[in-house]
Structures are given as C-alpha cells and as structure tokens.
Amino acid sequence: MGVNRQWRLARHPEPTEDIGFEHFELVESPIPTPDAGEFVVQTLALGTSPAQRSYISKSLSMHDKIAIGDVMRGRGVGVVTESRNSNYQTGEIVISSTGWQDFSIQAPALQNPNVLSIQKVVAPIFPLTMTLGILGAAGATAYFGLFDVGCLQAGDTVVVSAAAGGIGSVAGQIARIAGCRVIGIAGGPEKCQWITEGLGYDCAIDYKSESVGERLDELCPSGVDVFFDNVGGEILDSVLGRLALNARVVICGFIATDYREDLNQGPRNYKNLVRKRARMEGFFIFDYRHRFQEAEGRLRNWYEDGLLLNCEDVDDGLEQMPGTLGSLFTGGNKGIKLCRVSPDPG
Ligand SMILES: NC(=O)c1ccc[n+]([C@@H]2O[C@H](COP(=O)([O-])OP(=O)(O)OC[C@H]3O[C@@H](n4cnc5c(N)ncnc54)[C@H](OP(=O)(O)O)[C@@H]3O)[C@@H](O)[C@H]2O)c1
Numbered sequence: 451m452g453v454n455r456q457w458r459l460a461r462h463p464e465p466t467e468d469i470g471f472e473h474f475e476l477v478e479s480p481i482p483t484p485d486a487g488e489f490v491v492q493t494l495a496l497g498t499s500p501a502q503r504s505y506i507s508k509s510l511s512m513h514d515k516i517a518i519g520d521v522m523r524g525r526g527v528g529v530v531t532e533s534r535n536s537n538y539q540t541g542e543i544v545i546s547s548t549g550w551q552d553f554s555i556q557a558p559a560l561q562n563p564n565v566l567s568i569q570k571v572v573a574p575i576f577p578l579t580m581t582l583g584i585l586g587a588a589g590a591t592a593y594f595g596l597f598d599v600g601c602l603q604a605g606d607t608v609v610v611s612a613a614a615g616g617i618g619s620v621a622g623q624i625a626r627i628a629g630c631r632v633i634g635i636a637g638g639p640e641k642c643q644w645i646t647e648g649l650g651y652d653c654a655i656d657y658k659s660e661s662v663g664e665r666l667d668e669l670c671p672s673g674v675d676v677f678f679d680n681v682g683g684e685i686l687d688s689v690l691g692r693l694a695l696n697a698r699v700v701i702c703g704f705i706a707t708d709y710r711e712d713l714n715q716g717p718r719n720y721k722n723l724v725r726k727r728a729r730m731e732g733f734f735i736f737d738y739r740h741r742f743q744e745a746e747g748r749l750r751n752w753y754e755d756g757l758l759l760n761c762e763d764v765d766d767g768l769e770q771m772p773g774t775l776g777s778l779f780t781g782g783n784k785g786i787k788l789c790r791v792s793p794d795p796g
Pocket residue numbers: 498499500501588591612613614615616617618635636637638641680681701702703704705706707733734735736777778779780781782783784785786787
C-alpha cells in the first residue's frame with residue numbers, strides 16, 4: 451500500500467505571527483481508494499494564496515475554517531490515478547481542491563460550493579504549474595479585475611500594488627499589453643528592477659525606502675486612472691489621495707491589514723472618491739468561474755505571442771509547503787508562488 455503524505459493543521463497562528471512549519475504537522479497515511487462516483491488525484495503542483503491564512507486563523511473571515519488535525523486546504527493540479535466515475539479517466543489532468551497532500555479523493559457529486567469546482571485541463575500546457583498561475587486563477591484574477599472591474603482603457607495611468615507578487619506581476623503585464631502606462635509599487639530594489647526591466651512596468655516605487663505619495667506626485671501629475679490594489683492600508687490611502695477624474699479603484703486584496711485587527715482601519719482619503727467622481731469596487735474571482743475559459747484563452751495567446759512572461763516562483767517538494775505559503779507574508783516571493791509536488795507526466 452502506497453504512502454500519502456499530508457500536511458495537517460497543528461495550531462492556529464496568532465494574528466502577528468509569521469506562518470511557518472510550526473503551524474502544521476506532516477503525517478503519512480495510506481493512499482485513499484475511491485467509492486462509487488469518486489476518483490483519486492495525485493497532486494503534481496499546488497498553488498498559494500494569502501487567503502489560505504484566513505482558513506487557519508482564529509479570527510472571522512469569509513472562508514470556511516480548517517479544524518486542528520484537518521488536511522490543509524489548497525488548490526492544485528494533478529493527474530487522475532484511479533477512477534470510479536465515468537466522466538473522469540485515469541491519466542486525465544484536473545485542477546481541484548487537492549489539499550496539501552500527495553493523493554486526494556475527488557467527489558464531484560459532493561462539491562463544496564465555497565471552493566472552485568473540479569476543472570479538466572483539456573489542452574495541457576507545460577509546465578503544468580502554468581495552469582495554476584498565469585493561465586489559471588492568478589491570471590484570471592488580474593484579467594477580470596482590470597477589465598471588468600477596472601474598465602481598463604488604452605492610455606490609462608495604472609498603478610498596481612504588490613506589483614512583483616503573483617497577481618500583481620500578471621496585472622502589470624496585462625495593463626502594459628493593453629496600452630496603458632503602468633507604475634508598480636513593490637518592496638525593495640531587486641523587485642523594483644525586476645518589474646521594470648523584466649515585466650515592462652514603466653516605473654517602480656519601492657514602498658520600503660521611498661514615500662509612495664511623493665513618488666506618485668512626481669510620476670502621475672494628472673492622477674491615477676486605475677489602481678489595482680492587492681495591499682490596502684497606507685498604500686491604498688496614498689493612491690486614493692491622487693486619483694484622476696473618473697478613476698477606478700479595484701480592491702483585489704488587503705494583505706497589509708487583513709490579519710491585524712490593530713491595522714484594520716478604514717481608508718482616510720475615501721472622500722476623494724466624491725471629488726474625483728471615482729469608483730472603488732471589490733470583486734471575488736469565484737464569481738467569474740463561468741468565464742475562466744475567456745481569460746485563459748486571451749492570456750494563452752499573449753503568452754504564445756511572447757507578450758506575457760510566465761512569472762512563476764516554484765518551490766520543490768510537498769515538504770516545503772508551509773514555508774511556501776509563509777513567504778507570501780514576508781515578501782519572499784517574486785511572481786506567482788507555487789510548489790511542485792511531483793514531476794509532470796510524460
Ligand atoms: N479578489 C480575489 O478574488 C482574490 C483572489 C486571489 C487573491 N486575492 C488577493 O490578491 C492579493 C495578491 O495575491 P497573490 O496570491 O498574488 O499574493 P502575492 O501578491 O504574491 O502576495 C505576496 C506579496 O504581497 C506583498 N506584501 C506582503 N505583506 C505586505 C505589506 N504589509 N505591505 C505591502 N505589501 C505586502 C509582498 O510583496 P513585497 O515584497 O512587494 O512587499 C508579497 O510578495 C492578495 O491580497 C490576495 O489576498 C484576491
């Protein structure tokens with residue numbers, strides 16, 4: 451009988467604590483066998499999201515909680531290794547809620563409405579990590595956030611926060627492809643150099659060593675048309691104070707304040723939304739699941755045309771997973787943070 455390694459929750463992190471190995475326990479159990487209607491998936495790669503922190507934190511969140519001793523929830527790409535469901539054949543590639551483990555049971559009839567459904571990868575592109583990254587949820591989040599919520603137009607001045615992170619690195623590239631002027635806010639000189647020289651951002655602001663407000667005044671004298679915000683807090687406030695007429699502020703995430711009740715204050719500069727006839731709107735990528743193919747198609751074309759760089763940052767081995775997730779909160783990632791669990795088939 452084969453072994454299934456699983457990362458299970460060992461304890462909840464405190465709000466000010468970094469996420470790390472001490473919050474999880476690596477356990478070995480038998481590879482599961484499917485009941486009627488189910489199939490088994492071997493995980494090939496796992497994605498990450500800052501939201502995963504809220505699954506394991508004690509505070510209230512919009513996500514279902516994971517109990518101590520449960521396998522950590524996460525979305526991955528994998529291969530079907532055994533099936534008792536005629537719609538899923540052995541060898542097929544799927545994206546699903548695999549969890550942090552080598553093998554998972556997938557039960558299409560019992561899909562949790564709070565997780566994205568099982569998705570077949572009909573035309574795989576390699577490496578398969580791309581199906582979780584630029585061609586997957588990260589790419590789709592950047593795409594719908596910019597076009598549907600941000601109503602992106604050629605010629606717009608676009609600012610992206612966490613610009614060297616997963617969604618930010620795709621958002622900046624899409625805005626550049628769409629003919630916008632793009633300014634990225636990122637932590638540290640290396641990331642700022644990478645987004646300008648590697649990803650084609652026009653300018654970068656290092657929020658760790660520069661005043662974001664002063665730099666925005668220099669770089670955007672006519673104001674910001676679209677702000678794609680992954681961060682919240684002080685950075686959101688700085689940009690709100692510098693909006694152009696009819697600006698669109700796209701609230702994608704708020705990693706700077708999400709887990710810190712003491713920092714979780716509302717924006718001070720929101721009154722500028724009235725003065726500038728601007729709009730601030732949040733969105734949730736699950737609401738776009740019926741349109742993922744549209745995003746994937748356009749992102750794939752841009753990638754194949756050499757316009758969009760596959761900016762992924764991949765750790766190797768399931769045993770790395772707590773550190774892989776933890777790196778999002780310390781700025782340890784450059785691009786879309788993923789973990790390879792097993793080699794791609796073939
Ligand atoms: N709306 C949706 O449906 C949806 C879906 C998925 C994700 N999200 C949100 O989108 C955002 C980006 O997600 P992602 O998966 O691509 O993660 P990510 O941007 O790769 O996240 C990590 C980056 O955030 C930056 N960061 C961390 N703490 C920060 C702080 N205190 N102040 C400023 N920057 C900080 C770090 O970059 P630096 O080194 O530059 O600080 C780090 O590399 C997150 O807020 C996430 O919750 C939203």
